[in-house]
Structures are given as C-alpha cells and as structure tokens.
Amino acid sequence: MIPREVVVVAEHMAAELSDVALETLACAHELAFSLGWHVTCLILVDDPKPFQALPLASDRTLIVTDPALGSFNPAAYTRVLLHLLKDLSPRLVLLGNTSVGMDLAGPLSIGLGAPVVSGCTRVRAEGERLLFTSKLCGGKLLAQSEVRDGLAIALLMPGSYNREIGMLDRVPRVDVQASPVPLETLPLRFLELVEPKMEDVDVTKVPILVAAGRGIQSRENIEAMESLAKALGGAVCATRPVVDQRWLPRTRQIGRSGMTVKPRLYLALGVSGAPEHVEGMKDSELIVAVNTDPDAPIFDVAHYGATVDLLELVPVLTERIKALRGE
Ligand SMILES: Cc1cc2nc3c(=O)[nH]c(=O)nc-3n(C[C@H](O)[C@H](O)[C@H](O)COP(=O)(O)OP(=O)(O)OC[C@H]3O[C@@H](n4cnc5c(N)ncnc54)[C@H](O)[C@@H]3O)c2cc1C
Structure with a gap:
C-alpha cells in the first residue's frame, strides 16, 4: 500500500x-x-x-x-x-x-x-x-x-x-x-517589509521583563510596574490591550503581532495568557505569573504562579527587592 x-x-x-x-x-x-x-x-x-x-x-x-x-x-x-x-x-x-x-x-x-x-x-x-x-x-x-x-x-x-x-x-x-506555474502576473505584489523603528527599549535584549496585562487596570499603575522592573534590573513590556490603550508604546508589545522574547525571567502580571500573547514569550527561561483567576491559561505555561491581586503584591514586592539590594 x-x-x-x-x-x-x-x-x-x-x-x-x-x-x-x-x-x-x-x-x-x-x-x-x-x-x-x-x-x-x-x-x-x-x-x-x-x-x-x-x-x-x-x-x-x-x-x-x-x-x-x-x-x-x-x-x-x-x-x-x-x-x-x-x-x-x-x-x-x-x-x-x-x-x-x-x-x-x-x-x-x-x-x-x-x-x-x-x-x-x-x-x-x-x-x-x-x-x-x-x-x-x-x-x-x-x-x-x-x-x-x-x-x-x-x-x-x-x-x-x-x-x-x-x-x-x-x-x-x-x-x-x-515553480511549476508562471508567477509573472499576480494580482498582488509584495513591495517592502516595514520594520518598527527602535527608538525605545529593545525588549528582545532585556534579561528581566515585567509584563503588564489588562489586569493592571489603569494607566496610573504603569508607574508601579516600572518601579518593580527597575528594582529587578529589567524593563516593562505589555500585552496588546495595554498597548492599544496607549499605556505603553507599540515597541513593548509581546506576542504574535509584537515582539518575541526569551528573557531569563518573564514576570506576567494580570496577563490572561491568550495564545497570541504566549506565542511571543513561551520560550522565556523562567515564567512567573500573577493572576487572580486560577483558571487563567497563563498558568499552563508558567513555571511558578500566584493567584493574588497584583495591585497589592507589586508595591510590597518592589520594597522587598529594594531592601534585599540595600536600596
Ligand atoms: C490576530 C491577533 C493578534 C494578536 N496579537 C497579540 C499580541 O501580539 N500580543 C498580545 O498580548 N495579544 C495579542 N492579541 C490579543 C489576545 O488575543 C488577547 O486579547 C490579549 O493578549 C489579552 O491581553 P491581557 O492578557 O492583557 O488581557 P485579558 O485577557 O483581559 O486578561 C487580563 C487578566 O488579568 C487578570 N486580572 C484582573 N485583575 C487582576 C488583578 N488585580 N490581579 C491579578 N490579575 C488580575 C484577569 O484574571 C485576566 O486573566 C491578538 C489577537 C489577535 C486576534
């Protein structure tokens, strides 16, 4: 056969x-x-x-x-x-x-x-x-x-x-x-690939990323994410809804229509773990997820997870890390 x-x-x-x-x-x-x-x-x-x-x-x-x-x-x-x-x-x-x-x-x-x-x-x-x-x-x-x-x-x-x-x-x-078929006359012609201008942090090169999802709830909370990222020696990146609301620039978006990253630590805060997002971060060395929903799909790819309110956790965590570093 x-x-x-x-x-x-x-x-x-x-x-x-x-x-x-x-x-x-x-x-x-x-x-x-x-x-x-x-x-x-x-x-x-x-x-x-x-x-x-x-x-x-x-x-x-x-x-x-x-x-x-x-x-x-x-x-x-x-x-x-x-x-x-x-x-x-x-x-x-x-x-x-x-x-x-x-x-x-x-x-x-x-x-x-x-x-x-x-x-x-x-x-x-x-x-x-x-x-x-x-x-x-x-x-x-x-x-x-x-x-x-x-x-x-x-x-x-x-x-x-x-x-x-x-x-x-x-x-x-x-x-x-x-090609077994002629391709000279096509209804659609590719012109050029337009790469985004890298005027901001290049998230693909940062070893520690704090990812802000829609769970951060408002633009005001970006500052707390920045403080945590700074204490850890990393940078803030985001899911698409956060970028769509212009809380962070497009260059920080991780996922299918954003960047693909493989940092040493990916701390996902209020990120549900939609496949389009996971595609861009699944190969991170260590994934830690914080989400109030125990069924959030992000926990399927996370190595460690906590079902706590990120808004309560982030300020305490930032202070602890600063204290450990003697700051
Ligand atoms: C073609 C296409 C391309 C896409 N490309 C991308 C892409 O590149 N990147 C991308 O990210 N998305 C992309 N998306 C969108 C994607 O499908 C999801 O909608 C998006 O990733 C969801 O973002 P989120 O996790 O921030 O939001 P949500 O799905 O709304 O999740 C928010 C999470 O926060 C949790 N939460 C809420 N409050 C708290 C709290 N106080 N403490 C802790 N947790 C809390 C909730 O339980 C929830 O799980 C794309 C979609 C399509 C169709």
Missing part, C-alpha cells in the same frame, strides 16, 4: 525557518511515525541555499523556487500550492495558525474542496479518522473535531509541539525545482 502523505507548508523569514514551521514538522513527524505515513516539507523561496542542508523531520523536503517567492505573497503561494497539492494528493496539509496560514487556508480549501480545522493544538489519527483538538475563546475552551476521510487542512497553534522534534540528525531527501 502506498503510504499516506502529510504535507507541511513551512513558514520562513529572512532565510530562516520560523519556529512554527519546526513545530508543524514535529506534529507531522509524530503523526506519520506512528502510522508509517510519509512527510513532505514544502518550502517556497527565491533562493534555496539556506534551506538545502537542514536536517528536517521530513522524508522529503521539496524546495520550490521563483523570484516571486522571495517574500510571502498569498497570491503566489496559493497558485504554487494548489498545483503541487493536486499532484501530491496528501491526506493532511499542515500550516501554522498564523497570518500566513490564515491567508492560505481559505483559498486552498476552496481550490482543493477540503475542510479547514483551525486553532489546532493536537492532531491524531484513529484508523481512517483524523482527530483534531482546537483552542477556542483565547484558550478557555477546547473543541474536538474529526475528518473521516479525504484531504484535511489543519492550522496548528504556535507553541503546541516541541520545535526540537522538527529537526532530526540527518538531512532528508531534498529536491529543488522551479
């Missing part, structure tokens, strides 16, 4: 695979390994060199090249993927649950006549059935769904699988081919 195919569409930026690409490969590898299925990793690029010798957890890496694939362009990607996926006829296509994955899932679903399962944190197979666990309502609810037969397209939540399993100790078969 010909083994079933799992296709991973690998995201990349600046000549590097993104974390979610490796996590998606880890998911495909775990699923395929137990079932004897075959994993193909698709990488769409202009220059194949940085990707040719990667020890990815796939049976085959197929690198498709074209000048139009240098930066992510949903129109170009969709055109190439529809062509390739019709040829490969996989059982499962895995993408990240990211803006890239979301841009592609709709057109691929229509073009291939396949259902999309979004927000997946786990993918399993039982006989012919593919089973998916998805996060809903910012991680507070889980949904189970199944695709009984035929192709399924799944969007995997960042952080759901260990990205280290996405790499093995050998380079798989690597094929490089030019």
